[in-house]
Amino acid sequence: MSAPITRDPGFLKAMNIGSPQTRELGVETLEVGEDWALLRVPYKPEMIGDPETGVIAGGVVTTLLDHACGQAVMARIGQPTTIATLDLRIDYMRPAEPHQPLYARAHCYKLGRSVAFVRATAYDRSADDPVATAQAAFMLNSSSARPRGVS
């Protein structure tokens, strides 16, 4: 039996490149499991939010975490589904290190009929020293709210 399509590296790569925003940022999916995904975004000068320190903007962290959470939900569902973020809560622990890639690992810890719940961590050097953590809820099979992913 082959792995579900939403855990296929080619499928995820196509999703990251097919989305103009994640393509512009250079978001890549490094690994994906039954209910989790590990993503990376490189450091780029246009991401800088504080020109004095070269630290990237919080918004880049937000986009990476949102995207990682969505892919963890897709991984757990196993097939392409339209999902919509209901809410996303982010705690910023410390500035990301300039000139370092940023990683995000998201875990879909509960998949219901209508809603999925996800936790995620963003880090640069070590997952034990997070830059930010996130908690999100997604609506499944959405058509009227804020659909995303591959329909």
Add this chain to the structure above:
Amino acid sequence: MIGARTSALSPADVLARIADVPYARFLGLRLDLAGDEMTAVLPFHERLIGNPMLPAIHGGVLGAMMEMTALAQLAVSRSAAGEGGGLAKPIDVTVEYLRSGRPVDTFARALIKRMGRRIANVHVEAWQGARGAPIAALHGHFLLPSEG
């Protein structure tokens, strides 16, 4: 404005500086000041799209835009009060997605619910066609710059 120190940047100067931040330029964010009210404008651009099938603006971009709106409003209010420049830092933010971000211009306004000595609480709403039908909202706490 009354009480402003001459050493502090004017609100308009503060906004120009924020709009010049590389990430704000990457998004194409514009910050418009009308009296003491600031509106952030995110002109639609293809690179903001998250889902090309619909198409819809990436949820992360909407969160990022509202976060920048909060930071800009804090900087403007501090400048108007004669406080020093510098950007606040987000401590935590909650983003609620209410409607799909259609491929058109997006607007956002921030309301400072409380400005403490070190921490501010800010609410932001983003809308497209109608102000009364917001597409997303953000509630957050921000650490204020310590200088001044």
